[in-house]
Amino acid sequence: MMRWERPRFRIGLRSTLLLLNALVAAVMISLAVQAWQASQTQQAAQARQAELAEALHLSKQVDLMHDSLRAGVQASLLVGQVPGLDQFEARQRIRDDGTTYYETLQRLAQLSLPEAMRERILKVSDEARLYAIEAHKVVQAAAVDRNAAIAGLVAVDSRYKTLRHELDDLGESLGDLLHKAQVQATAEAAESRNSLLWACGLTIAAASAIVALLTFLIRRHIRHLAEVAQAIADGDLERRVGRPGGDELAFLGQAIDKMADSLSQMIAAMRSEAGRAAFERQLAEALDMADSEQQVALVTAQAMGDLVSDRPIELLVSDSSRAHMERLAEHPLVGAPGCGVGSPFDCVAVRRGSLVTFENSEALSACRHLRGRPCGPTSAVCVPLAFMGRAVGVLHATAPIDAPLSAGHTQQLGTLGAQVGMRIGTVRAFERSQIQASTDGLTGLPNRRTIEQRLRGVARGEQEFAVVMCDLDNFKRLNDSFGHVAGDAALRIFSEVLRHSLRESDLAGRWGGEEFMFVLSGADAKAADEQIDRLRARLAQTLYGGKTPRFTVSFGIADSTMSRRPDQLLRWADLALYQAKAEGRDRARIADPTMPLDEPMLRRMAMPDSESAALYGDEAA
Numbered sequence: 001m002m003r004w005e006r007p008r009f010r011i012g013l014r015s016t017l018l019l020l021n022a023l024v025a026a027v028m029i030s031l032a033v034q035a036w037q038a039s040q041t042q043q044a045a046q047a048r049q050a051e052l053a054e055a056l057h058l059s060k061q062v063d064l065m066h067d068s069l070r071a072g073v074q075a076s077l078l079v080g081q082v083p084g085l086d087q088f089e090a091r092q093r094i095r096d097d098g099t100t101y102y103e104t105l106q107r108l109a110q111l112s113l114p115e116a117m118r119e120r121i122l123k124v125s126d127e128a129r130l131y132a133i134e135a136h137k138v139v140q141a142a143a144v145d146r147n148a149a150i151a152g153l154v155a156v157d158s159r160y161k162t163l164r165h166e167l168d169d170l171g172e173s174l175g176d177l178l179h180k181a182q183v184q185a186t187a188e189a190a191e192s193r194n195s196l197l198w199a200c201g202l203t204i205a206a207a208s209a210i211v212a213l214l215t216f217l218i219r220r221h222i223r224h225l226a227e228v229a230q231a232i233a234d235g236d237l238e239r240r241v242g243r244p245g246g247d248e249l250a251f252l253g254q255a256i257d258k259m260a261d262s263l264s265q266m267i268a269a270m271r272s273e274a275g276r277a278a279f280e281r282q283l284a285e286a287l288d289m290a291d292s293e294q295q296v297a298l299v300t301a302q303a304m305g306d307l308v309s310d311r312p313i314e315l316l317v318s319d320s321s322r323a324h325m326e327r328l329a330e331h332p333l334v335g336a337p338g339c340g341v342g343s344p345f346d347c348v349a350v351r352r353g354s355l356v357t358f359e360n361s362e363a364l365s366a367c368r369h370l371r372g373r374p375c376g377p378t379s380a381v382c383v384p385l386a387f388m389g390r391a392v393g394v395l396h397a398t399a400p401i402d403a404p405l406s407a408g409h410t411q412q413l414g415t416l417g418a419q420v421g422m423r424i425g426t427v428r429a430f431e432r433s434q435i436q437a438s439t440d441g442l443t444g445l446p447n448r449r450t451i452e453q454r455l456r457g458v459a460r461g462e463q464e465f466a467v468v469m470c471d472l473d474n475f476k477r478l479n480d481s482f483g484h485v486a487g488d489a490a491l492r493i494f495s496e497v498l499r500h501s502l503r504e505s506d507l508a509g510r511w512g513g514e515e516f517m518f519v520l521s522g523a524d525a526k527a528a529d530e531q532i533d534r535l536r537a538r539l540a541q542t543l544y545g546g547k548t549p550r551f552t553v554s555f556g557i558a559d560s561t562m563s564r565r566p567d568q569l570l571r572w573a574d575l576a577l578y579q580a581k582a583e584g585r586d587r588a589r590i591a592d593p594t595m596p597l598d599e600p601m602l603r604r605m606a607m608p609d610s611e612s613a614a615l616y617g618d619e620a621a
Contacts, residue, residue, distance in 0.1 A: 019210070027203040031196060038192030045185030051111050052178040058108040059171045065101035066128070066167060069135045070160050072097055076139040077149055094139045098132030117173060124166050131159040221249045229256055237264050272408060279306070280415055287423040293317070296427060297329035300420050305332045307412050308397070311405065312337040317385065317393035317424060318344045323505060323521065324461055325393065337380075337398040340369040344391040349382035355414050356382045360401055370398075379404035383417030387425020395420065440510040442488060443495035448517075451509030455519055455566045458507065466520045466528035466559040467566075469573040473552045473585040475514040482549050487514075489548045497542055501535040517570070525559040525590045532557070532588040552586035562593040 076090040105125035109118055134156050142149035224241070231239040237260055241253035283303055290296045297315065304313045314336035315329040323343055330336035341347045348367050349356040358380045361370035370380055375398075383395040395417040399405050405413070440447045446454070458465050472478075472490060479487040491514065498508050498518060508518035520528050532555050543550045556577030558569045572591035580589040 023206055023210070024203065027199060027206070031199050031203075034192065034195050034199060038189070038196070041188045041192065042185065045181065045188060048112075049178065049181045049185065051113075052174060052181055055108055055111050055113060056171065056174045056178060058104055058111075059167070059174050061104050062101065062108065062128070063167055063171065065097055065104060066131075066160070066163060068097045069094065069101060069132060070156065073135045073138050073153060073156055076142045077146065077153070090142075091136070091139050094132075094136050098136060101132055102129050114177070117170075117177070120166075120170060120173075124163065124170060127159065127163055127166070131156070131163055134159060218249065221253075225249070225253055225256060228253075232256070232260050232263070237267075276408070276412060276415070279303075279412065280419070283416065283419055287419055290423060291427070293328060293424060293427055296420060296423050300329040300416070301332050303416055304329070307416065308405065308409055310334060311397055311399050311409075313395070313397040313413075314339060315385075315393065315395055315420065316341060318391065319457055323458075323463070328393070337378075337396060338373070339394070339396045341394065341396075344393065347382065347384070347394045349384040349394055350391045353384060353386070355384070355410070355417075357404075357410065358382075359404065361398075377401055381405050381410050381413055383413050385417050385421030385424065387421055387429075390425070392421045392424050392428075443491055443510050445495050445499070445516070446507075446509035448509065448511050451507060451511070451517055451519075452566065454507050454509075455570075458519055458521060459560070459564050459566050463522055464524060464560045466523045466525055466557060467569040467573045468518050468520065468528055468532065468588075469511065469556045469570070469577045470516045470518075470532075470553050471577055471581070472514040473554055473581070475551070478549060478551055486549055490514075490551050493542060493546075493548055494539065494551075494553060497535065497539045501531070501538055517573075523559070524561060525557045528557045528559065529588055529590060536586070536588075554580040554585050555588035556580060556591060557588060558591040558593075562591065 072090065072094045076094065102125065105121060105128055109121040109125060113121070134152065138149050138152040138156055141152055228239055228241045240257045240260060242257070244250065283299070286299045286303075287296065290299050300315050304315075307313075308331075310333075311331070312334045313331045314327055316325045316339060317328045318325055325341050325343060325347075327336060344350045346369075356367075358366045358370060360366060360377055361373065361380060362377045367380070367382070370378065378398040379401050380396065380398045385392040385394060395413060397405060397413060439445075439450065455467070472494060475487065475490070478490060491510075494516070495510070498516065502508055502518060502520070505521045506519060507521075508516065511517040520531060523531065536553065539553065540550075554577055556573040556575065556579065558572040558576065560569070562572060563569055572593065572595065575595060576589045576591035580587050583589070
């Protein structure tokens, strides 16, 4: 298949776009600066024109005040000759006009005008102040001496004419300044407009050139992307765009490459999933043919070797008492990692009810059973085995810290644990169903054979335990007096009291007739004696006020400190039971381990009256 060759010369699209954006931004900034400068220039020109216009306006006000002062002086001379003219009003008018005259000139001097102009205004202002003072003097003199006032009018006219000439020159100068400012503002506005036009033209030309180049680059790269996408769609998953960069087309090419990678990974995952599905199917078929736990162990060991060839794996399952864990299977080549879990609920994975992984056995959150192994720190995967919500065991695998089990192997171990747990639970359920015929139908407790088997399992462990034999007192008399229905009810009541008085870890069963046996785990003879006192009290409370006749029970106790052989413990407990009966019944006695077990008459010797024993049925067992 023909491969597309990359062009030798490449211009980055992102760089081109950035350059275009930078150019447009620079031009826009330049245009904005020029527009701002033009605006500032125009504002300055307008402000200058406004100030000059205000100056011209103030100049005209000064002219009016100048003439008004002279008219006021002349009017003051006519007071007394012209009806309606008031001397006080004339003086007040001269005073106000003079003040306004002088203040207007001062305001004019405070405007932003050329220095020479300001000096002329200040000079005129001083002369105007003197002119206003003399005019006021004439008005005051007119009220006292009209001839003196007329004489002073000559000086006022002289200053009037001098100031009139200067004020006219000042007005013409301000008019010239205003005209020049208007002409200058017009020129500056035209210059700013031309600059903006040139900048806009250059921007359009540069942008057009870059857009043309950009269009060419985009078309070339889009054509290449289309070719690669079509090749991938045709099934060539090895085809890639391979275009580096940070622009949008590069991102699109990278997305196409990622899509091809994802498709490749998806196909690989589907193939892997198909392999896992085949393994699960074969495992399920193999486990279906396993009819015992040993056969399940063989299938599990072979599956361990097929899954992981070089990592130690082991299968630990709980015993029938669910108090201990035993290794049922291990990796056929590498062996077992050696987990130190002693009981199902001593395992973190079993307590959590889900698969647990540990990256480092020496980490703070790692399982304590992983620490201190001869091989050093390890990673681990623990898969709990369960059947119908109850713990069956755990599948345990370890690996080096720098090479832990992969996610695929972990998932397959989870599948193996789930199926093995289901199969072991099914096998055990089937075995339990086979021995249900051996369960006592009247009391619902295990029968003698079952309790013996479970006792042997407890005896194989390391935990201490106590064995208790018990017998209902005067049971024969109870049957004879009240009938077998009452006897059966008594057996059921005692069985129920026994079931509710013991712990879940304890064992209890019907030994035969009116005789029962139970095992207290983690207890010695003294603790068993205390437990029996509570059981007797509970029995008495249960029988109080009931329809069933009241009865008592005698107990014989032996514990694992005397022996770990079940047969010896049972015989000692049995002899202790008959000792309790010989001493008056309704009590418990602890066996004496020094008592010989091979004397057939020991039981008879413990009874004070063999005929009474036969009468009350104490040897029914």
